[in-house]
Amino acid sequence: MRACENSLRKLRTDRLDLYLLHWKGSHPFEDTIEAMTHLQRDGKILRWGVSNIDVPDMEKIVAMPDGVACEANQVLYNLGERGVEFDLIPWSQSYQMPVIAYSPIAEGRLLRNPVHLKIAEKHDVTPAQIALAWTIRLDGVMAIPKASSSAHVIDNFKALDIILDEDDLCALDATFPPPTKRIPLAGW
Ligand SMILES: NC(=O)c1ccc[n+]([C@@H]2O[C@H](COP(=O)([O-])OP(=O)(O)OC[C@H]3O[C@@H](n4cnc5c(N)ncnc54)[C@H](OP(=O)(O)O)[C@@H]3O)[C@@H](O)[C@H]2O)c1
Structure with a gap:
């Protein structure tokens, strides 16, 4: 209180x-x-x-x-930290409880990955926008990127319009594999 x-x-x-x-x-x-x-x-x-x-x-x-x-659970979720896909996200969806992904751009660490860069080039957007579009692709998942410039805030807002296709998702899965078993929740 x-x-x-x-x-x-x-x-x-x-x-x-x-x-x-x-x-x-x-x-x-x-x-x-x-x-x-x-x-x-x-x-x-x-x-x-x-x-x-x-x-x-x-x-x-x-x-x-x-x-x-x-009403919501805010957890670490980005391409490099996918553990919550195994159980927490499906569990939250079954309760219609939104998952808020923190550090969705992994604090900028994943932005130079070549696969990531290629997909960004294909959609004519930035790697950060691809990271965000990927993070919010599942029902009930939203993201809270931190951005300290108006340009980044505007870029991030535009990520809502990006639709990743099957080829993009498969390429990202090959580079950042989804979990195959339960992984205790990560955080930082
Ligand atoms: N609940 C919790 O325990 C917890 C833990 C950690 C974080 N959080 C919250 O999660 C939010 C974000 O997390 P975070 O700051 O750790 O990581 P993040 O949002 O994944 O990454 C932030 C970094 O991405 C950069 N960035 C943002 N938009 C960009 C763009 N369009 N293009 C290029 N770079 C871009 C930012 O640069 P600029 O600053 O230059 O824009 C900053 O360096 C914060 O609100 C934080 O409070 C919660």
């Missing part, structure tokens, strides 16, 4: 649209959910969700009183 009050003050606002638990901490989920529910009733947040929470803990959260009100 105190953390939310501090954030409201720092942001100079009286209400947050979506408030996330950053990661599993020392407090039991029950207490966090109770606090989120209070904040929602008080009108300080419209919705709440979580971040960096893997499937076994998500199962616990949705089974708790008011736990199904969890």
Whole structure:
């Protein structure tokens, strides 16, 4: 409750649209959910969700009183970190709970890969735009790239219009293989 009050003050606002638990901490989920529910009733947040929470803990959260009100899970997801495709994304889709991909451009690390560059050239866009278009290709997955220039923000917005075809997806799968077994949630 105190953390939310501090954030409201720092942001100079009286209400947050979506408030996330950053990661599993020392407090039991029950207490966090109770606090989120209070904040929602008080009108300080419209919705709440979580971040960096893997499937076994998500199962616990949705089974708790008011736990199904969890609106989103923000996790690490990009071409180089595809573990969540095996279980977390399908699980979230079954609950119609959006997955928010953080570091969708892998902090810029994947942008010089030759396959990536070739696909960008084919679509006449940048490698960052291909990374974003790929990240949001699945139902219920959105991305939050960090960009510190207007030019990058505009480029990233335009990635919504890129449609990757089967050839693109196969080439990317060959270079950045999808998971074949459960991998515990990664994060940074
Ligand atoms: N929930 C969590 O635990 C967690 C953990 C990590 C990050 N996050 C959040 O995830 C968001 C983004 O993650 P991130 O910053 O780690 O990684 P990211 O968005 O994958 O990468 C950011 C890097 O990509 C560059 N970039 C952005 N748009 C570009 C474009 N169109 N062309 C070329 N380069 C571009 C940025 O450069 P410029 O700065 O020059 O634009 C920056 O160097 C942040 O809002 C962060 O708070 C959440």
